[in-house]
Amino acid sequence: MASLRDLRRRIKSIKSTQQITKAMKAVSAAKMRRAQENVLAARPFARRVRDVLGRVGSASVGLKHPLLAVREPQKVAYIIVTADRGLCGGFNANVIKRAVQEIKDRPNVEIINIGRKGRDYFRRRGYNIAQQYVGIGENADMGLTGEIAKYVMDKYAAEEYDEVYLVYSQFVNVLVQKPAVQKLLPVEPPEGDSDGKKVDYIFEPDAEQIMGKLLPMYVENALFQALLESKAGEHSARMTAMDNATSNAADMIDRLTLSMNRARQAAITKEISEIVGGAAALE
Known part of the structure; x- marks a missing residue:
C-alpha cells in the first residue's frame, strides 16, 4: 500500500489537474456557443447558394465552364x-480515419491540410501534402477560405486535379460531430429548386456570366461552411472531453481519499497496538 505522503501528493496533483480541466471546459463552452451561433447563422445562406446554383444549372443545360468539366x-x-x-x-x-478510408484506394492523391493535427499525421506517414494551413485561430476566416478555394479552382481549371473532395467534421449537436466527405470539384449543381418546382428563367446578363460568378462563390462558401462546422465541433468535443476529465478526476480523488483514510487508520491502530504492547511488557 502507498504511504500517506504518496497518497497526499497524488491527491494534490489530481486536484490541480481538475482545476485546469474545469477552466478549459468553461473556456470551450463559451467558444462553442459563439461557434454554434455562427454555424446556424451561415447555414441558410449556404442552402440559398445551392438553391440558386440548382436553378441556374437546370435552366442552363449544356452550359460549359471549367469548374463543371467532368474528367476521368x-x-x-x-x-x-x-x-x-x-x-x-x-x-x-x-x-x-475517415480521410484515410477515402484515400486508401486512390493511386494519385494530393492532400491540402487545414489544421496542425491532420498535417502532422499525414506528414509523418509520408503522404503527398500540396498545401498546409496551420494556426488558423479560433474562428473561420473568409480570407483563408478564399485563398484555398482559389488554389484548388486554379488547379482544377488547369487540369492538374481531376476531382477535389472536402473532409471535415459536421456539427450535429453539442454531443455529436459526424465526419463528412463532400465532393467540391467538379461542381455538381442540385437538380432544380429545393421545393421541386420547375421554373423557366430569363438571365440578364447571360447564364455563362452568372455561372462564372456563382460557381466560385459556391466553392468558397462550401469551404467556409466546413470551417465553421469544424470549429463548432472542435469546441463542443473539447468541452465534453474536459467535462469527462473533471468527473474522472473527482472519482479518482474520492478513491484516493478513501485509501488515505484507511492507511491513516491502519497507522493509528498500529501505534495504539505498539503502545499497549509496550505498556504490557513493563508490567
Whole structure:
C-alpha cells in the first residue's frame, strides 16, 4: 500500500489537474456557443447558394465552364480539416480515419491540410501534402477560405486535379460531430429548386456570366461552411472531453481519499497496538 505522503501528493496533483480541466471546459463552452451561433447563422445562406446554383444549372443545360468539366479521376485532391490542438476526445482521430478510408484506394492523391493535427499525421506517414494551413485561430476566416478555394479552382481549371473532395467534421449537436466527405470539384449543381418546382428563367446578363460568378462563390462558401462546422465541433468535443476529465478526476480523488483514510487508520491502530504492547511488557 502507498504511504500517506504518496497518497497526499497524488491527491494534490489530481486536484490541480481538475482545476485546469474545469477552466478549459468553461473556456470551450463559451467558444462553442459563439461557434454554434455562427454555424446556424451561415447555414441558410449556404442552402440559398445551392438553391440558386440548382436553378441556374437546370435552366442552363449544356452550359460549359471549367469548374463543371467532368474528367476521368487520375489525380485527386483532398482538403482535410482538423484542429490545431488536441484534448478534444476523438474529434481529430475520427476525421483523419475517415480521410484515410477515402484515400486508401486512390493511386494519385494530393492532400491540402487545414489544421496542425491532420498535417502532422499525414506528414509523418509520408503522404503527398500540396498545401498546409496551420494556426488558423479560433474562428473561420473568409480570407483563408478564399485563398484555398482559389488554389484548388486554379488547379482544377488547369487540369492538374481531376476531382477535389472536402473532409471535415459536421456539427450535429453539442454531443455529436459526424465526419463528412463532400465532393467540391467538379461542381455538381442540385437538380432544380429545393421545393421541386420547375421554373423557366430569363438571365440578364447571360447564364455563362452568372455561372462564372456563382460557381466560385459556391466553392468558397462550401469551404467556409466546413470551417465553421469544424470549429463548432472542435469546441463542443473539447468541452465534453474536459467535462469527462473533471468527473474522472473527482472519482479518482474520492478513491484516493478513501485509501488515505484507511492507511491513516491502519497507522493509528498500529501505534495504539505498539503502545499497549509496550505498556504490557513493563508490567
